Amino acid sequence: WLEMANNKYEYVKSFEPEDELMPLTWIVVRIDGHRFHRFCEVHEFEKPNDEQALNLMNSCAKSILEEFPDIVFAYGVSDEYSFILKKTTRLCQRHSSKILSLIVSYFTSAYVMKWREFFPQKELKYPPSFDGRVICYPSTAIVRDYLAWRQVDCHINNQYNTCYWMLVKSGKSKREAQDLLKGTQTQEKNEILLQHFSINYNTLPVMFRKGSSVFRDKVEDTVDSAERGDPVEMKVVIDHSDIIEETFWDKHQYILDE
Ligand code: ATP
Ligand code: ATP
Numbered sequence: 600w601l602e603m604a605n606n607k608y609e610y611v612k613s614f615e616p617e618d619e620l621m622p623l624t625w626i627v628v629r630i631d632g633h634r635f636h637r638f639c640e641v642h643e644f645e646k647p648n649d650e651q652a653l654n655l656m657n658s659c660a661k662s663i664l665e666e667f668p669d670i671v672f673a674y675g676v677s678d679e680y681s682f683i684l685k686k687t688t689r690l691c692q693r694h695s696s697k698i699l700s701l702i703v704s705y706f707t708s709a710y711v712m713k714w715r716e717f718f719p720q721k722e723l724k725y726p727p728s729f730d731g732r733v734i735c736y737p738s739t740a741i742v743r744d745y746l747a748w749r750q751v752d753c754h755i756n757n758q759y760n761t762c763y764w765m766l767v768k769s770g771k772s773k774r775e776a777q778d779l780l781k782g783t784q785t786q787e788k789n790e791i792l793l794q795h796f797s798i799n800y801n802t803l804p805v806m807f808r809k810g811s812s813v814f815r816d817k818v819e820d821t822v823d824s825a826e827r828g829d830p831v832e833m834k835v836v837i838d839h840s841d842i843i844e845e846t847f848w849d850k851h852q853y854i855l856d857e
């Protein structure tokens with residue numbers, strides 16, 4: 600009887616969409632906090648940048664790289680993180696919805712688990728959630744452009760937000776701050792910061808200006824271990840380099856090696 604029932608109902612499986620991602624392409628998963636504008640208010644994040652909130656995001660990304668060896672690089676800013684899976688990965692048989700749901704749920708539960716570590720004095724008021732999407736990129740050059748796009752976005756948003764919140768904190772209404780900044784260029788924003796608030800934008804913490812990269816790197820080996828010829832140990836690190844320029848990639852060619 601059970602077997603007959605199985606035959607009868609199994610056809611429902613044919614309704615499942617095929618979602619295998621194209622082979623031998625870089626897979627990028629980008630997750631983003633759902634309605635974090637509100638989440639930041641409810642949890643009283645410091646504006647424009649709550650350092651602990653960023654450290655929590657970075658720590659979750661680090662856990663992901665430690666859990667999934669095929670994720671070779673991650674870049675995060677604000678409430679978002681991008682994860683790059685190597686071209687040859689067979690994770691989840693490259694099924695798009697499985698890869699996406701795995702990464703989003705792992706990140707989200709890590710975020711909740713680690714909350715206390717980063718906010719010992721703050722209660723988590725409601726369950727945070729993240730949305731996510733998957734994109735395949737056929738070449739390393741396009742992955743590099745993708746990362747550059749995110750880091751430029753980080754710069755533009757951070758510069759705007761820094762100005763905006765300095766104006767608001769100095770007594771301007773949110774409306775006035777918005778109107779003042781409308782249509783201003785990079786240079787003008789830097790001048791507002793310098794002249795009104797004596798802030799040199801380039802001296803703000805590098806994590807705010809450049810975002811965070813997470814990847815595997817050689818750990819500083821001691822002279823001893825080098826002399827013994829120990830194999831180089833790779834560890835997941837958090838870094839705030841410029842990832843648009845060649846310098847970083849010259850130094851870490853193995854990351855996007857095909
Ligand atoms: P959506 O669900 O569409 O993503 P959202 O409210 O999350 O909506 P985003 O465009 O993702 O909108 O913007 C995230 C918001 O969270 C921004 O207002 C950003 O300033 C804020 N934010 C994220 N991280 C931090 C942080 N570490 N410190 C302060 N504010 C933050
Ligand atoms: P995959 O990652 O492929 O899903 P899996 O180990 O999760 O691998 P499933 O086919 O999803 O494999 O099976 C879930 C396993 O968890 C089964 O072994 C099932 O017996 C066990 N399991 C799930 N819920 C319970 C439960 N409430 N009590 C006891 N065992 C459970």
Ligand code: MG
Nearest residue numbers: 631632633635
């Ligand atoms: Mg968001």
Ligand code: MG
Nearest residue numbers: 631677678679
């Ligand atoms: Mg966002």
Ligand code: MG
Nearest residue numbers: 691697700701
């Ligand atoms: Mg299962």
